[in-house]
Amino acid sequence: MNMTARRRVRDLRLVWALCIASLVIYINLYMMQGMLPLIAEHFQVTSARSTLVLSVTSFTLALSLLVYAVVSDRVGRHRPIVVSLWALALSNLLLVFIDDFQTLLFVRFLQGGLLASLPAIAMAYFKEQLKPQIMLTAAAVYITANSFGGIVGRLLGGAMSQLFDWQSAMLVCLLFSIVGVGVTHYLLSRTRDAVKREHIRQSWSERLNFKKDIAGFMHHLRDSQMRLAYLIGGITFMMMVNQYSFIQLHLMDAFNWSRFQVTLIFLCYSSGTIASYFTARWISQHGQLPLYRISLAMMLVGSLVTLFDTEVAICIGFLLSSCGFFVTHSCCNSFVALRATTHRAKATSLYLCCYYLGAAAGGPYLMLFWQHSGWAGVITGSMVLLSLIAVFVWRLGYRQRQAMLPHPVC
The missing domain is CATH 1.20.1250.20 (MFS general substrate transporter like domains)
Known part of the structure; x- marks a missing residue:
C-alpha cells in the first residue's frame, strides 16, 4: 500500500473513531432525557424534579469544556479522549446500583465532566490531522453524528423506559458504551503515528503557563x-x-x-x-x-x-x-x-x-x-x-x- 493510500485509510479511521465516540457521548448525555418518566417513577420524585438529571450533567459538561481545551494543548488530543471515554463507560456501572435520586444526581454530575472531552477536542484533532479539504467533510460528518446521537439517545431512552426496569436499562447502556469505546480506542490507536507532538517539545514552564x-x-x-x-x-x-x-x-x-x-x-x-x-x-x-x-x-x-x-x-x-x-x-x-x-x-x-x-x-x-x-x-x-x-x-x-x-x- 503506497503512502497516499495509507494516509487515506488513517484519515478514515480517525473520522470513524470520533464519530463513533460522538454517538457514545451524546447517547449517554441525552438518553436520560428520554427516560424522565421512568426516573420519576423509579426514584419516586416529581416529573418536574426529574429534569434536574439533565441540568446537572449539562452544568459540569459546560465547565469541563474549558478544562479540556487547556489540557489537550498540554498532553495532546488522543489521551484525554481515550481516558475520559473509558471512565465514562465504566461509570455507568455505578448507575446500575443506585437507589436514591440524590446519588443519581451526583453520578450524573461527575459524568458531565467526562462527557466534555470529545466536544472540546474533536475539531482541534481534525484540524491537526487532516488536510483542509478533508477536514471540512470530516467536520460535517462529525456534526451529523452529534445530531444523530442526540436523537437516538432520546429514542433509546424512551424505548428502554418502556421495556425495561432501571437496572436493566443501565446494563444496556453500560454494554453499549463499552463496545463503542472499545471500537473508538482501537481505531484511534491505529492513527497515533500521525499525532503531532509539539507539546513534547514544550518545557514544563510552558506547560504550566496558565x-x-x-x-x-x-x-x-x-x-x-x-x-x-x-x-x-x-x-x-x-x-x-x-x-x-x-x-x-x-x-x-x-x-x-x-x-x-x-x-x-x-x-x-x-x-x-x-x-x-x-x-x-x-x-x-x-x-x-x-x-x-x-x-x-x-x-x-x-x-x-x-x-x-x-x-x-x-x-x-x-x-x-x-x-x-x-x-x-x-x-x-x-x-x-x-x-x-x-x-x-x-x-x-x-x-x-x-x-x-x-x-x-x-x-x-x-x-x-x-x-x-x-x-x-x-x-x-x-x-x-x-x-x-x-x-x-x-x-x-x-x-x-x-x-x-x-x-x-x-
Missing part, C-alpha cells in the same frame, strides 16, 4: 460581539432543550402518551438537522443577521403554535422551533469560528460552555413556570427568553454597524 490560557479566554470575553454570540447561543439552547423535557410531561398528562411515544417528539429535531446542513450556504448568500431574525421568528411562532394544544399543533410547533434553533446555533458557531483569529480552540470552548450552561440553567428556570401554569407557563417563560434573544440580536447588529463606520481622524 496565565497565557487565561489571557486567551479573556481576549474573547472582552470582545462585545463574541459575548453577544455566546449569550444568543446559550439562551437559545436554554429554551429549546428544556422545552423538549417539559413537553414529554405534558404529552403524558394531557394525551396519555406512553413513555416511548413521548420520545417520538424528538424526531422533530430532524427539521433542524436538515436546516443546519444548508445554513453555511444561507450565511454566504444572506449574511448571519437576517438568519438570526428569521430563526428567532420561527422559534417564536413555533412556541406559540403549541398553545393550540393538539397533537398536530405541538408537532408542527416543535418542527418550526427546532429548525429555528439549529439555524441560530449554526450561525453562532460560524460567527465565533470566523471572528476568532487567535486562540480559536478557546473561543469555541467558551461558546460551548455558554451553550451547555444555558441547558443547565433552563431546567430550574422553566420548572418554576411549569409548576405554576403547566405547559402554558413553559411558553410564557420561553417568551421571556426569546425577548432577551431579540435584544441581543439587535445589539449584535448595532455593534457590527458601528464597527463598519469610518473612524474620525484626529
Whole structure:
C-alpha cells in the first residue's frame, strides 16, 4: 500500500473513531432525557424534579469544556479522549446500583465532566490531522453524528423506559458504551503515528503557563460581539432543550402518551438537522443577521403554535422551533469560528460552555413556570427568553454597524 493510500485509510479511521465516540457521548448525555418518566417513577420524585438529571450533567459538561481545551494543548488530543471515554463507560456501572435520586444526581454530575472531552477536542484533532479539504467533510460528518446521537439517545431512552426496569436499562447502556469505546480506542490507536507532538517539545514552564490560557479566554470575553454570540447561543439552547423535557410531561398528562411515544417528539429535531446542513450556504448568500431574525421568528411562532394544544399543533410547533434553533446555533458557531483569529480552540470552548450552561440553567428556570401554569407557563417563560434573544440580536447588529463606520481622524 503506497503512502497516499495509507494516509487515506488513517484519515478514515480517525473520522470513524470520533464519530463513533460522538454517538457514545451524546447517547449517554441525552438518553436520560428520554427516560424522565421512568426516573420519576423509579426514584419516586416529581416529573418536574426529574429534569434536574439533565441540568446537572449539562452544568459540569459546560465547565469541563474549558478544562479540556487547556489540557489537550498540554498532553495532546488522543489521551484525554481515550481516558475520559473509558471512565465514562465504566461509570455507568455505578448507575446500575443506585437507589436514591440524590446519588443519581451526583453520578450524573461527575459524568458531565467526562462527557466534555470529545466536544472540546474533536475539531482541534481534525484540524491537526487532516488536510483542509478533508477536514471540512470530516467536520460535517462529525456534526451529523452529534445530531444523530442526540436523537437516538432520546429514542433509546424512551424505548428502554418502556421495556425495561432501571437496572436493566443501565446494563444496556453500560454494554453499549463499552463496545463503542472499545471500537473508538482501537481505531484511534491505529492513527497515533500521525499525532503531532509539539507539546513534547514544550518545557514544563510552558506547560504550566496558565496565565497565557487565561489571557486567551479573556481576549474573547472582552470582545462585545463574541459575548453577544455566546449569550444568543446559550439562551437559545436554554429554551429549546428544556422545552423538549417539559413537553414529554405534558404529552403524558394531557394525551396519555406512553413513555416511548413521548420520545417520538424528538424526531422533530430532524427539521433542524436538515436546516443546519444548508445554513453555511444561507450565511454566504444572506449574511448571519437576517438568519438570526428569521430563526428567532420561527422559534417564536413555533412556541406559540403549541398553545393550540393538539397533537398536530405541538408537532408542527416543535418542527418550526427546532429548525429555528439549529439555524441560530449554526450561525453562532460560524460567527465565533470566523471572528476568532487567535486562540480559536478557546473561543469555541467558551461558546460551548455558554451553550451547555444555558441547558443547565433552563431546567430550574422553566420548572418554576411549569409548576405554576403547566405547559402554558413553559411558553410564557420561553417568551421571556426569546425577548432577551431579540435584544441581543439587535445589539449584535448595532455593534457590527458601528464597527463598519469610518473612524474620525484626529
